[in-house]
Amino acid sequence: MFDPTSIATDQPLLVADNLAKSYGRLPACRGVSFKLYPGEVLAIVGESGSGKSTLLQMLSTQLQPSAGRVSYRMRDGVLRDLAALGEAERRFLFRTDWGFVHQDPAMGLRMAVSAGANVGERLMAVGWNNYGKIRDTASTWLQRVEIGLDRIDDAPRTYSGGMRQRLQIARNLVTSPRLVFMDEPTGGLDVSVQARLLDLLRGLVTELGLAVVIVTHDLAVARLLSHRVMVMQGGRVIETGLTDQVLDDPREPYTQLLVSSILPA
Amino acid sequence: MNAPSYNFAYLDEQTKRMIRRAILKAIAIPGYQVPFASREMPMPYGWGTGGVQVTAAILGPSDVLKVIDQGSDDTTNAISIRKFFAKTAGVATTTRTDEASVIQTRHRIPEAPLHEGQVLVYQVPIPEPLRFLEPRETETRRMHALAEYGLMHVKLYEDIAKFGHIATAYAYPVKVAGRYVMDPSPTPKFDNPKMDNCPALQLFGAGREKRIYAVPPYTEVVSLDFEDHPFTRYRQNAPCALCGAEDSYLDEIVTDDKGGRMFVCSDTDYCETRRAEGHFGSANAPETERADV
Amino acid sequence: MSVMIKLSDAEKSFTMHLQNGIRLPVVRGVSFHVAAGECVVLAGPSGAGKSSILKMIFGNYRCDSGRIEILHRGATIDLATAEPRQVLELRRTTIGYVSQFLRAVPRVAALDVVAEPLVVSGVSKDEARQRAGDLLRRLNIAERLWTLPPATFSGGEQQRVNIARGFISDFPILLLDEPTASLDAGNREVVMSMIAEKKKVGVAMIAIVHDDEVRERIADRLIDVSSFAAAA
Numbered sequence: 100m101f102d103p104t105s106i107a108t109d110q111p112l113l114v115a116d117n118l119a120k121s122y123g124r125l126p127a128c129r130g131v132s133f134k135l136y137p138g139e140v141l142a143i144v145g146e147s148g149s150g151k152s153t154l155l156q157m158l159s160t161q162l163q164p165s166a167g168r169v170s171y172r173m174r175d176g177v178l179r180d181l182a183a184l185g186e187a188e189r190r191f192l193f194r195t196d197w198g199f200v201h202q203d204p205a206m207g208l209r210m211a212v213s214a215g216a217n218v219g220e221r222l223m224a225v226g227w228n229n230y231g232k233i234r235d236t237a238s239t240w241l242q243r244v245e246i247g248l249d250r251i252d253d254a255p256r257t258y259s260g261g262m263r264q265r266l267q268i269a270r271n272l273v274t275s276p277r278l279v280f281m282d283e284p285t286g287g288l289d290v291s292v293q294a295r296l297l298d299l300l301r302g303l304v305t306e307l308g309l310a311v312v313i314v315t316h317d318l319a320v321a322r323l324l325s326h327r328v329m330v331m332q333g334g335r336v337i338e339t340g341l342t343d344q345v346l347d348d349p350r351e352p353y354t355q356l357l358v359s360s361i362l363p364a
Numbered sequence: 365m366n367a368p369s370y371n372f373a374y375l376d377e378q379t380k381r382m383i384r385r386a387i388l389k390a391i392a393i394p395g396y397q398v399p400f401a402s403r404e405m406p407m408p409y410g411w412g413t414g415g416v417q418v419t420a421a422i423l424g425p426s427d428v429l430k431v432i433d434q435g436s437d438d439t440t441n442a443i444s445i446r447k448f449f450a451k452t453a454g455v456a457t458t459t460r461t462d463e464a465s466v467i468q469t470r471h472r473i474p475e476a477p478l479h480e481g482q483v484l485v486y487q488v489p490i491p492e493p494l495r496f497l498e499p500r501e502t503e504t505r506r507m508h509a510l511a512e513y514g515l516m517h518v519k520l521y522e523d524i525a526k527f528g529h530i531a532t533a534y535a536y537p538v539k540v541a542g543r544y545v546m547d548p549s550p551t552p553k554f555d556n557p558k559m560d561n562c563p564a565l566q567l568f569g570a571g572r573e574k575r576i577y578a579v580p581p582y583t584e585v586v587s588l589d590f591e592d593h594p595f596t597r598y599r600q601n602a603p604c605a606l607c608g609a610e611d612s613y614l615d616e617i618v619t620d621d622k623g624g625r626m627f628v629c630s631d632t633d634y635c636e637t638r639r640a641e642g643h644f645g646s647a648n649a650p651e652t653e654r655a656d657v
Numbered sequence: 658m659s660v661m662i663k664l665s666d667a668e669k670s671f672t673m674h675l676q677n678g679i680r681l682p683v684v685r686g687v688s689f690h691v692a693a694g695e696c697v698v699l700a701g702p703s704g705a706g707k708s709s710i711l712k713m714i715f716g717n718y719r720c721d722s723g724r725i726e727i728l729h730r731g732a733t734i735d736l737a738t739a740e741p742r743q744v745l746e747l748r749r750t751t752i753g754y755v756s757q758f759l760r761a762v763p764r765v766a767a768l769d770v771v772a773e774p775l776v777v778s779g780v781s782k783d784e785a786r787q788r789a790g791d792l793l794r795r796l797n798i799a800e801r802l803w804t805l806p807p808a809t810f811s812g813g814e815q816q817r818v819n820i821a822r823g824f825i826s827d828f829p830i831l832l833l834d835e836p837t838a839s840l841d842a843g844n845r846e847v848v849m850s851m852i853a854e855k856k857k858v859g860v861a862m863i864a865i866v867h868d869d870e871v872r873e874r875i876a877d878r879l880i881d882v883s884s885f886a887a888a889a
Binding site for chain 3 (some may be wrong): 327340
Binding site for chain 1 (some may be wrong): 497
């Protein structure tokens with residue numbers, strides 16, 4: 100649980116400092132700086148081509164910035180420049196202290212391997228060597244994401260889109276990460292399936308005190324899940340603040356356009 | 365019989381040097397798959413082109429060669445490879461495990477203990493143990509480099525989830541010298557313990573995949589498993605019908621079309637040696653005892 | 658009694674970029690304070706900016722200039738310049754907001770909707786549910802509805818669920834936006850007695866109320882918002 104007394108004492112978990120990425124002469128992302136604190140959910144919103152996915156990839160070390168840096172507070176409490184980590188350390192971070200939920204579950208799951216093994220893989224990767232315990236933990240997580248235990252030995256290719264996405268979340272959360280990146284996690288799902296997933300995510304994020312960076316073009320998703328939003332346009336952050344503040348009292352012309360473009364339900 | 369038009373052991377000297385360099389590197393990094401420039405051999409892929417190239421590279425005129433296929437010295441594949449080297453290198457050949465200095469094998473390790481100075485050359489179809497779960501070669505190489513082997517246990521997990529036990533019966537993954545996970549080629553897992561701390565040098569050649577790897581003598585080879593599902597050897601629960609051996613790996617032979625079958629040693633040399641020593645099984649017991657069967 | 662909320666020269670306007678950038682002034686020179694145990698009612702005609710002021714104090718609307726000082730755990734925080742995470746912490750422990758409309762969360766049971774603010778502030782789930790049940794019972798929400806998501810409730814029921822959610826916490830500051838609108842007499846009476854109880858334990862409240870009778874009963878002071886009207 101997020102400790103409410105922590106403001107004065109706690110320190111940022113992830114720090115982006117003047118991040119930029121260019122593809123040749125084309126700037127995809129420019130001058131992005133922010134701090135993410137433990138338990139904080141930050142939504143990056145903007146339309147296709149605004150640079151939000153590029154930013155997410157840089158934050159999660161999948162893309163090398165052209166300029167600027169990303170630092171992360173490791174479990175030992177030391178803030179470290181991610182570019183200075185060795186590949187082994189980065190990959191270790193990725194399968195223990197971080198999660199990444201892809202829009203397309205096929206990118207985040209092993210589609211031909213059973214759900215139980217999909218969830219158990221991260222445990223086995225950090226040295227769990229007891230089948231019974233791995234299976235028990237996988238079962239617990241499948242239940243938490245509302246997947247029936249009768250499906251534990253089925254491969255996700257037999258799952259529906261919503262189930263796959265929930266399985267992907269379980270697979271990411273099993274090692275108790277402190278930071279989860281999400282790239283349009285509800286994209287491509289039916290509205291009713293989306294609602295269920297969002298609700299589940301919201302519960303898990305609060306319960307586990309996860310810090311989340313979520314990229315979405317859907318302002319409703321940002322409102323439901325995030326504490327803070329960053330609005331991106333043309334590779335820049337044009338407006339940032341408390342989620343309800345930005346959505347209810349948008350300042351920038353582009354943000355006002357985004358907010359007014361929501362179709363009433 | 366040695367045709368003068370061939371270089372010794374068929375391959376040209378430069379190629380053999382190239383292969384030897386790969387072998388040396390493989391020995392220096394136990395279990396690591398060293399890429400090599402696999403040549404076209406006068407036999408199809410899948411017939412042991414990798415093993416044949418390794419054998420050709422290490423063979424000297426004084427070597428004695430034994431070739432087995434599934435433990436047997438007398439199958440087509442074993443005989444043709446044996447003849448190939450008899451013809452191109454003029455080396456002596458044998459079927460006796462203890463007499464051979466180089467043993468090329470497809471899918472078995474001889475029952476008789478190997479000794480120092482011997483080289484066991486495995487023919488390998490697919491060298492990458494992670495292949496079936498992670499098809500990207502770039503990714504599997506990285507996983508080896510960083511010793512990220514969680515995926516290997518995923519395979520074993522799947523076995524237990526599906527069958528209640530680790531059902532992988534051959535090509536059972538091992539960890540070599542505490543570092544690299546290796547596919548021991550499709551030998552039955554019964555043979556895995558023989559690889560551990562073995563006095564002989566073990567070389568693995570994959571021709572189609574262009575990889576060589578090695579286990580130096582007296583190297584630790586551990587079969588992967590779970591605490592609560594430990595590695596077990598598997599053997600048909602029967603003595604050999606010909607030599608009565610209770611400790612050898614058995615082949616099942618169908619004897620008629622009415623369900624009749626018998627179990628015999630897969631290692632023909634081991635079986636013959638035991639019979640020559642006077643052991644017998646149910647199928648060839650002396651008359652006086654057969655009445656009891 | 659200590660001053661819990663103090664506004665000095667707070668100003669708010671909207672710039673509508675989609676309408677050729679016209680600027681809509683809302684309020685200007687807003688200055689007043691509210692002490693602990695006091696209920697201040699904002700008065701003035703519709704459109705005078707009552708709701709906007711309430712939203713500024715909750716941090717929902719930004720403040721263009723001036724100060725909005727909140728006493729939070731013995732220290733003063735200026736909401737006009739506070740970091741988002743400070744605002745969030747204020748909302749978690751110090752300021753509660755009871756709005757007219759429930760932003761329904763799909764699939765969450767009414768009991769948990771009400772209990773949530775307590776759980777977030779660290780109260781055990783069981784105790785929070787217990788207290789949520791007490792409030793719902795008091796506000797005449799039938800027990801059979803407690804386990805259902807309020808999205809399916811009638812308008813009046815939803816409003817009462819929202820009131821319960823707003824009143825459950827032990828926040829020292831409560832902002833009430835039309836808490837009794839469209840309630841029947843019985844439930845209105847319940848809400849007024851709940852406000853009185855909050856006063857007794859020293860909660861500072863700012864309310865917007867249109868019902869004259871309710872205003873009479875709960876207001877310690879009236880603040881006429883029309884004096885803050887910003888000239889267009």
